[in-house]
Amino acid sequence: MLKNSQIKIQPVKTQAYNDQKPGTSGLRKKVKVFQQMDYLQNFVQSIFNCLPDLVGSTLILGGDGRYYNRESIQIIIRMAAANGVKKIILGQGGIFSTPAVSHLIRKHKALGGIILSASHNPAGMDGDFGIKFNISNGGPAPEEFTDAVYAESLEITQYHIGPIKGIPLDILGTYTLDEMEIEVIDSVNDYAELMATLFDFDKIKALIASDNFKLCFDAMYAVTGPYAIRIFEEILGAEAGSVIRSDCLPNFGGGHPDPNLIHAKQLVDIMFDVEETGSAPNFGAASDGDGDRNMIMGDYFYVTPSDSLAVIAANAHLIPAYKDGLKGIGRSMPTSQAADLVAEKLAIPSYETPTGWKFFGNLLDDKRITLCGEESFGTGSDHIREKDGLWAVLCWLNILAERKQSVEDIVRQHWAEYGRNYYTRHDYENIPIEAANKLFTTLQANLGTLMGRIFNNRTIFIADNFSYLDPVDNSQSNNQGVRIIFDDGSRIIYRLSGTGTEGATLRVYIERYVKDINEHDLDTQEALYDLIETAELLANIIGYTDRHEPTVIT
Ligand code: G16
Numbered sequence: 001m002l003k004n005s006q007i008k009i010q011p012v013k014t015q016a017y018n019d020q021k022p023g024t025s026g027l028r029k030k031v032k033v034f035q036q037m038d039y040l041q042n043f044v045q046s047i048f049n050c051l052p053d054l055v056g057s058t059l060i061l062g063g064d065g066r067y068y069n070r071e072s073i074q075i076i077i078r079m080a081a082a083n084g085v086k087k088i089i090l091g092q093g094g095i096f097s098t099p100a101v102s103h104l105i106r107k108h109k110a111l112g113g114i115i116l117s118a119s120h121n122p123a124g125m126d127g128d129f130g131i132k133f134n135i136s137n138g139g140p141a142p143e144e145f146t147d148a149v150y151a152e153s154l155e156i157t158q159y160h161i162g163p164i165k166g167i168p169l170d171i172l173g174t175y176t177l178d179e180m181e182i183e184v185i186d187s188v189n190d191y192a193e194l195m196a197t198l199f200d201f202d203k204i205k206a207l208i209a210s211d212n213f214k215l216c217f218d219a220m221y222a223v224t225g226p227y228a229i230r231i232f233e234e235i236l237g238a239e240a241g242s243v244i245r246s247d248c249l250p251n252f253g254g255g256h257p258d259p260n261l262i263h264a265k266q267l268v269d270i271m272f273d274v275e276e277t278g279s280a281p282n283f284g285a286a287s288d289g290d291g292d293r294n295m296i297m298g299d300y301f302y303v304t305p306s307d308s309l310a311v312i313a314a315n316a317h318l319i320p321a322y323k324d325g326l327k328g329i330g331r332s333m334p335t336s337q338a339a340d341l342v343a344e345k346l347a348i349p350s351y352e353t354p355t356g357w358k359f360f361g362n363l364l365d366d367k368r369i370t371l372c373g374e375e376s377f378g379t380g381s382d383h384i385r386e387k388d389g390l391w392a393v394l395c396w397l398n399i400l401a402e403r404k405q406s407v408e409d410i411v412r413q414h415w416a417e418y419g420r421n422y423y424t425r426h427d428y429e430n431i432p433i434e435a436a437n438k439l440f441t442t443l444q445a446n447l448g449t450l451m452g453r454i455f456n457n458r459t460i461f462i463a464d465n466f467s468y469l470d471p472v473d474n475s476q477s478n479n480q481g482v483r484i485i486f487d488d489g490s491r492i493i494y495r496l497s498g499t500g501t502e503g504a505t506l507r508v509y510i511e512r513y514v515k516d517i518n519e520h521d522l523d524t525q526e527a528l529y530d531l532i533e534t535a536e537l538l539a540n541i542i543g544y545t546d547r548h549e550p551t552v553i554t
Contacts, residue, residue: 009082009178011158014038020046020153022146024356024498026132028118031068034129038159044076044114045159046152047133048083050145053111055084060104060134062096062187063116064223064290065248066123069094072116072131074166081180082160088180091187094169095248097223097291099391100191102138102384107190111136117223117290120258121501124251128501139361139385143477188230195231195391198321198383199398207401208238214279217243217393218267218286221253227291227390236397244270252289259286259295259377259389260554261302271297283400283407287389292357293377294389296396298407304554306336306423309373311414312395313342318402319395321383322370330360330372333466333481334493334509336421339373345418354468354480355495357387362472375425375509412520419515422527426550427497428506428541436496436504439544443482443494450484450538456530458486484538489513492535506545508535525553 017036020027020043027043034040048054061076063069073094080088089104094116096104101113118130133141133149141149167175167182175182207213215238219225225246232238245253245266256263264286273280284297296303303311313329316322328349329339343350351369353359357380360372364382373379378387379395396407403410450463462485468477481495490512497505510531514520525532535541542548 009160009162011160012038012041013158014042014156016154016156017042018154021150022132025119025140026115026130028121028128028130028499028501030501031125031127031129034068034072040072040075040131041079041159041161042153042156043131043149044079045083046149046156047114048079049152049156050148051111056086057111058087058089058108059085060089060096060101060108060110060113062091062101063094064097065093065095065250066117066129066252066289067125067127067250068129069116069250070169072129073169075161076114077167077177077182078162079160081177082162085180088182090169090182090184092170092172092184093187095187095223095226097187097191097227099292099384099386099388100187100227102134102386103191103194105134105136105138106384109136112141113138115290118501119290119499120256120263120288120293121499122252122256123289124254127251134386137361137365137385139364140356140358142358142361142475144475188227191227192231192235194383195394196235198319198391199394200320200401201236203401204394204397205236207397208236212282214281215242215283215397216267216270216281218259218264218284219243219246219248220255220257220259220264220286220288221245221247221249222257222287222289222291223248224287224291224389228287231390231394257289259288259293260552262552262554264295267295267297268302272300283396285393285396287393288377291389292387294379294392295377296392296407298411301408301411303407303411304336304423305373305375305377305379306331306338306421307411307414308392308396309335309371309379310338310342310418311411312379312392312399313339313346313371314414314418315399315403315410316371319398322381326370327367328363328369330363330369332356332359332374332376333468333483334425334495334507335373335375336423336511337489337513338418338421341418351471354466354477356498359468359470359477361385362470366472368471375423415520416517419513420520422512422514422522422524424510424524424528424532425554426508426510426532426535427552427554428508428545428547429500429551430503431506431545431547433504435544436506439506439539439541440482440494440496442544443539447482455534458488458490461485461487490531492531492538494539506541508539508541508550510535
């Protein structure tokens, strides 16, 4: 036990930084930015200053294991002690996935949680770092809170920190620092126990044990490694080696832990059997840096995140946790409308929210929705208040165990029943901020002139910048993305990413609905070719960015 009761805690004087405005999901910057004098301390103190109930509270603390995780945790522990926090629940080795933190906040009725992660952004000394605060419902802090933290960070003149030596992050147990208790717990146990309450583990075990079923999960050297080994291999009996790239490394193996067709190439190659072994696994999945994203694949088959949400919704009755039906479904505005068609058939409400998981929080708390998802490889439910990568994988495994069909057959049958929403996202990464702003200002200024114009036999029906009125607390969020909607339901959406750390990233989302089953076999880019052309033209992407093609296509 460490004792520090003799130490007098004096506030430390500091200079405010002017760039601590949280983006779509917390504050994300280069590691080197976070390593500047008092940078992390200023932001943490700004969070603490916005929490009136901080003194005497319990906080959950952990991160995705990336470079600077351990050092930051020691700093935050010392600051929490000096700010009067009563208890910190910390993941062993400083490790917690984002969904695990969300669950623990709820389980322990904590005031909130601090998650150290820049999600799917690369890690390491020259990579990114990030910090976000989740509130007592387990979800990301709403904009009102993050705006207040930003305002605080601009004014901050001092912070509180205890001059305390490091605590052993790797050894389970309870420690005391000054008046504060720190409980170091197993990072995986509680999360794995929660999953066992939601799914039919016996049926999944039987599926995995069957001779003709093989799965591959790519942890991308990030946080889901220990979670996936425990759940898929140790509990559900997948053979050793089913989880690949399972070590959680501080630089994520030098990769970009974003589960998509580009960055999860290793998994994609296995699932498409590029080495021609003749034995592609039946089911493949990957997760991201902090474990909240997921990509789903079958053998020789990729499931878009929008389709994945729709298929899970349509089959949710096969999963024990959702067998009594869904209350409603939420999706972010740029996500394809496939899930809306399922909601319509189930006669339940569907909600369209701005990008950002925080917008689902009120709908989940108010019991208006059970499932929600985003095109950005996020899917989740009311079991926690974050998107949850491994939960999505278990949904699919449970559905496969019940339906005893291949991933591809299930998706194709879904299209046959509901129609297919061809969907793609084109990202133009790291473009000069000024060019991105000019493109957007001009696009926005032209919106009024676009209504009624015809492109490739489609008439523009709506041209606006999406605003969202939260039906629960009536808060309004404006400027959430430019929407061009055509009379046949096709859509082109433009947004600037809120999670990048270099320049600006323009995201263009393109969707076209095709009911006719005879047209469900087209290549996605070909099916959307004319809309892609229109999208480039309407925003004059080449003119403003000098980019002739996107950096990433998903
Ligand atoms: C975060 C948010 C998601 C959002 C995504 C993409 O994900 O939690 O809700 O969809 O960013 O945001 P943007 O398009 O602004 O880059 P994550 O996994 O990075 O935390």
